[in-house]
Amino acid sequence: MEGLVSSGINTIRVFGVTKHQSRFLPSSTLHLRSDRVCGIRIGVEEKKKKPCFVMAASVGGSKVGHFENTLPSKEVLELWRKGDAVCFDVDSTVCLDEGIDEIAEFCGAGKAVAEWTARAMGGSVPFEEALAARLSLFNPSWSQLQNFLKQKPPRLSPGIEELVQKLKANGIAVYLVSGGFRQMINPVASILGIPESHIFANNLLFKSSGEFLGFDTREPTSRSGGKAVAVQQIKKAHGFKTLTMVGDGATDMEARQPGGADMFICYAGVQLRESVAVKADWLVFNFKDLINLLG
Numbered sequence: 001m002e003g004l005v006s007s008g009i010n011t012i013r014v015f016g017v018t019k020h021q022s023r024f025l026p027s028s029t030l031h032l033r034s035d036r037v038c039g040i041r042i043g044v045e046e047k048k049k050k051p052c053f054v055m056a057a058s059v060g061g062s063k064v065g066h067f068e069n070t071l072p073s074k075e076v077l078e079l080w081r082k083g084d085a086v087c088f089d090v091d092s093t094v095c096l097d098e099g100i101d102e103i104a105e106f107c108g109a110g111k112a113v114a115e116w117t118a119r120a121m122g123g124s125v126p127f128e129e130a131l132a133a134r135l136s137l138f139n140p141s142w143s144q145l146q147n148f149l150k151q152k153p154p155r156l157s158p159g160i161e162e163l164v165q166k167l168k169a170n171g172i173a174v175y176l177v178s179g180g181f182r183q184m185i186n187p188v189a190s191i192l193g194i195p196e197s198h199i200f201a202n203n204l205l206f207k208s209s210g211e212f213l214g215f216d217t218r219e220p221t222s223r224s225g226g227k228a229v230a231v232q233q234i235k236k237a238h239g240f241k242t243l244t245m246v247g248d249g250a251t252d253m254e255a256r257q258p259g260g261a262d263m264f265i266c267y268a269g270v271q272l273r274e275s276v277a278v279k280a281d282w283l284v285f286n287f288k289d290l291i292n293l294l295g
Contacts (some may be wrong), residue, residue: 072282072293079263080282081295084240086167087231087261088160089247090178090185090201092270094192096155099180100134106148109138127179127251128223131202135215142210145183154188157269159287164192166294173238174198177230179221179251200230227251231260246290250276265290 072080091098104113116134119125140148167174174194178185178201185201202222205213215222220229227245235243236259245252245261248271256264266273266280269287277283284290 067277067283069278069280069283070285076263076281077293079242080244080265080290080293083172083242083244083262085173085175085234085238085243087175087177087227087234087243087245087255089227089245089249089252089267090176090188091180092248093246093252093267094157094160094176094188096157096270099184100131102152103140103145103148103184104134104138106152107138107140107144112137126224127226128217131179131215131222135212139212140204141212142206145204149184149187154184154191156188156191157267157287159291161192163287163291163294164194166291168193170294173240175200175234177201177221177227177234177245177255179227181215200227200234224251225254227255228257228260231255235260248273248276252276253279256281 088094091100098114098117101110101114101117104110113134116125116130116137119130164174174192175198176185176189176194178199180201182199182201182203185199186196189196189199200219200221202219203216205216207213217223220226220233227247231243231245234240242262243260244263244265245255246265246267247253247255248267250273253264253266253276255261263281264279265282265284266277267284267287268277269285272285
């Protein structure tokens with residue numbers, strides 16, 4: 001939601017699927033323009049005479065973002081097709097929802113926690129501070145977590161199952177690297193056929209009575225810069241030469257650094273964060289783009 005400062009909004013809820021409407025904006029206020037078919041069908045104007053090189057989004061008539069990275073360069077495409085591994089963020093990337101927002105809503109603290117999530121994902125607050133603050137607002141018990149998992153199965157983003165299958169078929173290793181919680185990510189990994197050993201995420205801690213205790217601060221993903229550390233560990237442990245990070249937030253972009261991810265793909269099919277999108281090596285709104293260009 002960062003990047004919509006003039007409107008008092010930090011993120012556009014996008015959804016890269018036909019007929020989906022922004023959860024936060026009425027359809028009359030959201031306008032996306034594309035000069036080619038980029039998998040978006042919300043208020044699209046298409047020019048048929050020339051290919052797409054830029055994409056602009058506007059809210060209420062004011063331009064929010066102008067993107068020139070919706071088509072991959074030759075170098076980026078080469079990295080994507082011939083990489084050794086891909087690490088996916090989970091919330092608002094592999095899944096349509098932010099896991100902590102969903103369980104907070106289930107426990108009655110949805111609005112307050114969602115505000116913290118927006119600040120954390122925009123990069124304006126250290127991740128560990130935001131994580132502790134959000135959990136303290138609702139302190140989920142073990143029984144609440146179990147009830148949530150039963151009543152709220154994960155909602156996967158369109159195309160992610162096909163993309164993961166194709167990556168694995170091409171011999172590319174797939175990992176989930178998330179600031180979310182293992183208890184909520186394990187079911188997602190099971191659906192996608194990703195082993196638990198390929199999950200790097202946080203872990204909720206509980207007392208023997210089931211009372212909430214906190215989260216494991218030893219996990220690298222529990223703090224700012226943690227995804228970069230996790231990716232570095234993955235790359236070093238398995239000798240991967242080329243690794244791609246795919247996600248929607250500032251913490252995902254942080255993973256692109258020496259010894260870490262060689263490329264960052266911003267997936268904005270759920271959340272469009274302008275400050276992250278403009279700095280990505282490749283900006284996509286639909287996983288079909290990644291599938292079609294995988295080769």
